[in-house]
Amino acid sequence: MTAIRHGTSPTRKLTRREREVLAALCAPLAEGGAFVEPASSKDMADALGVSEAAVKQHLLSLYDKFQIPEGEERRRTRLANKAVEAHLVGDAAPERPSQPREPEALDLARRAAALRNWPRAFEELSRLPASSIEGSAEAQELLGETALWSGQPDVAIAARQRAYALHAQAGQAERAALVALGLVVNSAMRNQVAQASGWLAKARRHLEPNPAGLPLGYLLLVESIFAMFGGELAAAAAAAARALASADQAGDIDLRGLSLSVQGYSLALIGRADEARPMLDEAMASAIGGELGTYATGFVYCRTVCASLDTLDYRRALEWTDAIERAGSDVCLAGFPGDCRAHRATIFMLRGDWQAGEREATLASAESRATDLRHAGIAENELGTLRLRSGDFEAAEAAFLLAHQLGYPPQPGLSLLHSARGDHVQALAMLRTAVERTPAATPLRGMLLAALVEVALAALDLRTAAAAHDELTTIATARALPFLDAAATTAGGALLLAQGKSSAARDALRGAVASWLGASAPFEAACARLHLARALDETADRSAAALELSAARTVFERLGAKPALESAERALAAFRHED
Numbered sequence: 001m002t003a004i005r006h007g008t009s010p011t012r013k014l015t016r017r018e019r020e021v022l023a024a025l026c027a028p029l030a031e032g033g034a035f036v037e038p039a040s041s042k043d044m045a046d047a048l049g050v051s052e053a054a055v056k057q058h059l060l061s062l063y064d065k066f067q068i069p070e071g072e073e074r075r076r077t078r079l080a081n082k083a084v085e086a087h088l089v090g091d092a093a094p095e096r097p098s099q100p101r102e103p104e105a106l107d108l109a110r111r112a113a114a115l116r117n118w119p120r121a122f123e124e125l126s127r128l129p130a131s132s133i134e135g136s137a138e139a140q141e142l143l144g145e146t147a148l149w150s151g152q153p154d155v156a157i158a159a160r161q162r163a164y165a166l167h168a169q170a171g172q173a174e175r176a177a178l179v180a181l182g183l184v185v186n187s188a189m190r191n192q193v194a195q196a197s198g199w200l201a202k203a204r205r206h207l208e209p210n211p212a213g214l215p216l217g218y219l220l221l222v223e224s225i226f227a228m229f230g231g232e233l234a235a236a237a238a239a240a241a242r243a244l245a246s247a248d249q250a251g252d253i254d255l256r257g258l259s260l261s262v263q264g265y266s267l268a269l270i271g272r273a274d275e276a277r278p279m280l281d282e283a284m285a286s287a288i289g290g291e292l293g294t295y296a297t298g299f300v301y302c303r304t305v306c307a308s309l310d311t312l313d314y315r316r317a318l319e320w321t322d323a324i325e326r327a328g329s330d331v332c333l334a335g336f337p338g339d340c341r342a343h344r345a346t347i348f349m350l351r352g353d354w355q356a357g358e359r360e361a362t363l364a365s366a367e368s369r370a371t372d373l374r375h376a377g378i379a380e381n382e383l384g385t386l387r388l389r390s391g392d393f394e395a396a397e398a399a400f401l402l403a404h405q406l407g408y409p410p411q412p413g414l415s416l417l418h419s420a421r422g423d424h425v426q427a428l429a430m431l432r433t434a435v436e437r438t439p440a441a442t443p444l445r446g447m448l449l450a451a452l453v454e455v456a457l458a459a460l461d462l463r464t465a466a467a468a469h470d471e472l473t474t475i476a477t478a479r480a481l482p483f484l485d486a487a488a489t490t491a492g493g494a495l496l497l498a499q500g501k502s503s504a505a506r507d508a509l510r511g512a513v514a515s516w517l518g519a520s521a522p523f524e525a526a527c528a529r530l531h532l533a534r535a536l537d538e539t540a541d542r543s544a545a546a547l548e549l550s551a552a553r554t555v556f557e558r559l560g561a562k563p564a565l566e567s568a569e570r571a572l573a574a575f576r577h578e579d
Contacts (some may be wrong), residue, residue, distance in 0.1 A: 183432025
């Protein structure tokens with residue numbers, strides 16, 4: 001590992017204080033003999049007699065000098081590792097032998113993995129000759145885990161396959177089954193369905209003679225995950241409940257958290273939210289409290305936020321995302337960087353922080369390509385939505401099509417893109433198909449219906465718009481979700497406008513704007529203001545209409561929503577011309 005690229009020595013670039021900060025950062029090496037985790041900012045500040053803010057400022061400078069980019073995980077650890085290997089911290093960083101003793105390297109790797117310092121653990125194992133660990137199932141399992149969380153999925157899968165073969169040859173049926181279940185997950189996340197099914201069959205075969213205990217619990221869990229992603233939500237909830245019973249019997253906190261999250265997610269999507277919420281909340285409390293392992297932590301966060309997003313319960317999604325961020329990004333991002341970033345991108349977009357949303361979605365797509373194609377698709381869909389709202393239609397189409405290729409349905413975004421280009425016939429056809437394929441009375445169907453109202457009105461098809469609005473209102477009333485209520489009210493107001501019922505539209509749209517603001521959705525609120533301004537103008541309240549247009553224009557300008565901004569500016573220009 002090189003400290004500075006292009007052959008430049010960092011020694012010439014470091015200030016005296018930066019050298020002191022590096023020494024404090026790497027102090028645990030001098031104290032414990034084996035460096036697996038650097039000092040915290042607080043410990044460094046205490047050792048140097050400066051404020052924690054000052055330490056963080058010096059760290060920012062050091063990250064820049066050592067070319068450790070913003071957004072890279074575990075930046076302090078990366079900096080410390082580079083400083084140690086470049087011999088920049090004096091006695092705290094003695095030169096290490098190029099060929100360490102095997103027991104020492106394995107022990108260091110185990111210790112680093114226990115602290116979730118995956119890059120360090122993977123580095124220690126990588127320094128060993130492959131022949132020295134190829135016959136150890138334990139070492140191969142360790143290599144598989146550290147490689148996976150260090151962004152080396154191909155190495156991880158190969159190591160897990162070797163571990164499985166070694167366990168199977170030794171007659172260790174339960175261990176072989178558990179490793180096979182891990183390979184089921186690895187394959188499924190890559191959309192390799194046949195391979196996932198094959199590994200699942202192997203796990204079942206190993207457990208057939210003795211179907212009990214913790215391995216059976218994990219088998220039930222994986223079966224519940226398969227059912228969940230296959231849309232068989234009732235079956236998924238039932239299998240997860242059985243896995244939960246196994247977890248409680250064995251006292252396995254990871255299995256309990258995983259089972260709760262699958263059961264809660266499945267129940268939430270079939271309309272049993274009151275039962276689902278306590279399960280998801282308990283699992284998330286364990287995750288942010290640091291009780292769960294890396295996989296369980298990332299999976300629980302993912303399913304909890306997905307349950308909130310898929311049911312349009314954005315307030316809960318926002319709350320739990322904030323909780324994860326307060327707990328520290330390593331709680332989630334050390335395990336599932338692409339997954340977490342994809343969902344954070346959705347949250348940032350909703351909040352109106354499009355720049356952060358674009359950054360997270362771009363990283364999420366890149367990070368998920370090798371491990372989890374569905375989350376890469378989610379990220380591309382978010383990028384498509386952002387490009388559409390920003391007016392870059394070609395880039396939006398490319399992102400939506402890539403989301404589709406990755407296995408994620410890019411609706412209603414792709415239909416709204418066709419409508420924005422003036423192809424309302426194609427947009428209506430695509431949306432009708434998407435609605436038909438979506439289960440009845442679900443929040444997702446409701447949002448597709450809201451888009452159908454919008455496109456139908458643009459196509460002057462009031463009959464289709466009215467029918468879509470009626471069904472949307474029924475779903476919104478049954479679900480009682482603020483976001484869905486706001487969408488239904490906005491669609492209803494726009495329909496009333498098209499029907500010439502300006503006074504009723506005005507009253508509905510005032511409520512819609514308030515609902516969107518309450519849901520922390522500035523873009524949607526501004527779009528509703530455009531409709532409201534038209535209704536106010538038609539009811540001869542021009543000053544109020546101009547006020548709404550001005551408020552909408554400010555939001556669109558801040559967000560960079562070019563098409564909507566142009567609409568607001570045209571309306572304001574018309575007002576000025578008439579005056």
